[in-house]
Amino acid sequence: MLRIGPVQLDSPLFLAPIAGQTDLAMRILCREQGGVGIAFTDLMNSRAILKGAPRTLELASTNGLDQPCGMQLYGNSEDPLPEAAIWAIEHGARVIDINMGCPVDKVAKKHGGSLLLRDCANTMRLAERLVKTIDRHSAGRVPMTAKMRLGWDREHRVAPQLARDLESVGVALVTVHGRYTVQFFSGSADWHAIGEVVSAVRGIPVIGNGDVTEPQHVVELMRISGCNGVMIGRAALRTPWLFKQALTLLETGEASPEPSxxxxxxxxxxxxxxxxxxxxxxxxxxxxxxxxxxxxxxxxxxxxxxxxxxxxxxxxxxxxxxxxxxxxxxxxxxxxxxxxxxxxxxxxxxxxxxxxxxx
Ligand SMILES: Cc1cc2nc3c(=O)[nH]c(=O)nc-3n(C[C@H](O)[C@H](O)[C@H](O)COP(=O)(O)O)c2cc1C
Known part of the structure; x- marks a missing residue:
């Protein structure tokens, strides 16, 4: 079974962060349906966390039914991301994920998200700092992961090299949404390009993401890309039972039937x-x-x-x-x-x- 550093998962299927949707209630709901290995909070601004902004604190809320809990942070090298990561460890994060893929202007123009794909050298310095802080503060208990797109645009497909570099500074897993930032959600996710990231890393798990809406897609994405697990976002909002169906398919070769x-x-x-x-x-x-x-x-x-x-x-x-x-x-x-x-x-x-x- 899949591990994220020291965190052992029961399933290789991840519930994606979807801002405004994957709140605590939704995460618990999906977990109760079965098949979810880990779920993440929506992306949270590091400054807002430290200020104690009520909306951000609500995003960060978790409990015993929401385990293991991944907390996703965003920011750039000027932001207090290490301090926010410490806060997250102290408030129940079992995994800390850094958003390197959000294409929305508010995030990507100044704070972080996909902006981190544009200057990989700077991103690596930030990642190294973060891994050290998280590792020290959690005594090695909490791993750091990154969620990225393939690159800003087709001419800059940085994900394979970036993932390899992130691994070398101690990032424990990367998730790759198979689109470029400029695409937003248009076109389709390139599952073959996710395979390039899988080939680039030495040993950490790579999670494939994008356009999975049926149990069979999980099998296909893993076959095409060689990825170790699959993250599901939008389809979970319609069919929270998809994880269970897909996990059954992976384990037995047959998906469990659609619920009554x-x-x-x-x-x-x-x-x-x-x-x-x-x-x-x-x-x-x-x-x-x-x-x-x-x-x-x-x-x-x-x-x-x-x-x-x-x-x-x-x-x-x-x-x-x-x-x-x-x-x-x-x-x-x-x-x-x-x-x-x-x-x-x-x-x-x-x-x-x-x-x-x-x-
Ligand atoms: C409305 C919306 C909000 C999203 N918010 C986040 C977010 O907070 N953090 C993140 O990493 N990705 C976010 N994503 C991207 C998803 O996690 C996922 O990568 C993307 O939807 C592709 O997967 P899917 O085809 O399974 O939905 C968001 C996507 C949508 C549509």
Missing amino acids: FNHKLRLVLRHLELIERHMGAERAVGEMRQRIAWYGKTFGHVKPLKEAIRTATNTQTMRDALLEWMRPEYEHCSRVERTGFNAELQGFSTFAEDSSRNG
């Missing part, structure tokens, strides 16, 4: 409960109004349910709506099977017709 309709409803109920517990009822209502659209994509014909969630003004009304849709006959039904049931119930004749009416 009722399982998915229970998952949404659990998510609601987790958001309410960790962020309060008001936030839970707002969050779930947004998230039900993503969950709903895997539910078949549930327009009335989505509508009920979108218009609910409190969590109890949301809960009632979800419970109302839970039916014994859906216990073992996947989306297609249930949609068939629903088609009968609603007088629709075919699945195609049903999905064309889908909200």
